[in-house]
C-alpha cells in the first residue's frame with residue numbers, strides 16, 4: 176500500500192502539492208487524475224524518493240521509498256518513457272537495470288516478451304517510436320516483479336491494440352493483489368481500467384472514491400426518451416408534461432429528450448397519460464469524462480481560449496437558438512446533468528416556449544430547453560441507485576498555498592447556472608475533497624517487506640536505483 180500523509184512540495188514560491196493525504200490499496204487499479212500541472216508527476220516522484228517532500232510523508236508498505244528494503248524488487252515505475260540511454264539496445268537497457276538490482280538476465284527476456292518487444296530487443300532504443308518506448312518503460316517497471324507499480328500516462332502514444340493490452344495488464348496486475356497506481360488524462364480509458372480514483376487539482380485532493388461513486392457524485396443519472404420522429408408535436412407535448420411533473424428536460428441532437436428528476440416508470444406513466452407513444456425510454460449514466468470535467472473545471476490552470484466544452488455542450492435541435500452566455504460568466508449548456516446533491520436545477524420553464532425566452536441570468540433562467548417552473552432543487556436521482564451514505568463533513572479547508580491565493584467558491588455548475596471563471600492569476604483553492612461515500616475497506620497487508628518485518632535498509636545513499644524508467648530522471652530537484 177502507498178500512503179501519503181500531509182504531503183506538500185514547494186518549488187520556490189510554487190506550491191506543486193499541498194497537504195495531500197491518500198492511500199493506494201493493493202488489489203485494485205487506482206487512477207490518479209488531475210488537470211495539467213496539478214501535481215501528479217510531482218506526487219509520483221515523491222512516492223519514488225526522486226523528490227523530497229517539503230513537509231508530510233509518503234510511504235510504501237510503511238517505508239519511505241529510500242528506506243524500503245530491496246526497493247527495486249518491490250516497486251516498479253514508469254515515469255518518463257524517454258528517460259533511456261538511446262544508444263543501448265532495449266535488451267541491454269533492461270539488462271543494465273536488472274544487474275543493478277540483482278535481477279537474473281532471464282527475467283529481461285521474459286518482460287521483453289510480455290511487452291511485445293522481443294523482435295526488436297537488439298535494436299537501439301533511440302530508433303523506437305513513442306509507443307515502443309512506452310512498452311520498454313513498462314518492461315522496466317515489471318522487471319523486478321514488484322508488488323507496487325506506478326505508471327505515469329502509460330498509454331501515451333500506444334496504438335489501440337497497445338492501449339487494450341495496457342488496460343488488461345493493469346487489471347491483471349491488480350487481480351494478482353498488486354498495488355497499481357496509474358495517472359492518465361484519458362477519461363474513457365480510466366473509466367474502463369480503474370476501480371478507484373484519486374483526483375487532485377492545484378496540488379490538493381479533490382476526490383478519493385470509486386469510479387462509480389465519483390460519477391454518481393458529480394453527475395446525475397438521466398433518462399433518454401424518444402417519441403416518433405414523424406410527429407414532432409408529440410415530443411413537445413411530452414416535454415411539457417414532464418416539465419409539469421417536475422422533470423428537467425433537455426433536447427438531444429437526434430431528437431430524443433434527456434430527462435432528469437423523474438424515475439423511468441413515472442416518465443412512462445406521464446407519456447401514457449398524455450397519449451404520447453414512445454420509441455425509446457432508457458436509463459443512462461453520465462460518462463467519467465463529463466463527471467471529471469464538472470468536478471475539476473475550477474482547478475484548471477491551462478485553458479484554451481477556444482471553447483473547451485464544445486464537445487460536451489448540449490446540442491441544440493434544428494432551428495433552436497443557442498443560449499447566450501452572460502458576460503464574465505461561464506458557458507451555459509453543460510451536457511452532464513449536475514449531481515443531485517448539488518441541488519441541480521438545470522432547467523426552469525422558459526417563457527415563450529421550450530426554446531425561447533430570455534438568455535440565462537445565471538440563476539437558473541433558461542435560454543432554451545424544457546423544465547418545471549420552480550422545480551425544487553435537489554430532485555432525487557431518477558434512476559434510483561442506492562443512495563450513498565451522507566458524506567462526512569468536509570474537513571476544514573487548508574489555508575491557500577500561496578499568499579496571493581483567492582478562494583473560489585465550490586463550483587456547482589448546472590445547465591443554466593453559470594460559473595464565474597477563476598481569477599486569471601490567483602491560484603484558487605479547489606473545492607473541499609470528496610470523501611468516498613462508502614467506508615474504506617480495511618487496509619490489506621502491506622508490502623512483503625513491511626509485512627515480513629524486515630529492517631529498514633540503509634539510508635538514501637545506499638538505496639539502489641529502481642529498475643524503472645523513473646531512475647534516469649533522478650536529476651536534481653528544481654532543475655526543471
Ligand SMILES: Nc1ncnc2c1ncn2[C@@H]1O[C@H](COP(=O)(O)OP(=O)(O)OP(=O)(O)O)[C@@H](O)[C@H]1O
Nearest residue numbers: 186191210211212213214215216217652653654655
Ligand atoms: N522541478 C520543478 N521546479 C519548479 N516547478 C516545478 C518542478 N516540477 C514541477 N513543477 C511545477 O509543479 C506543478 C505540478 O507539476 P506536475 O508535473 O507535478 O503536474 P502534473 O499534474 O504531472 O501535470 P501534467 O498532467 O501536465 O503532466 C507545475 O506547476 C509545475 O510547473
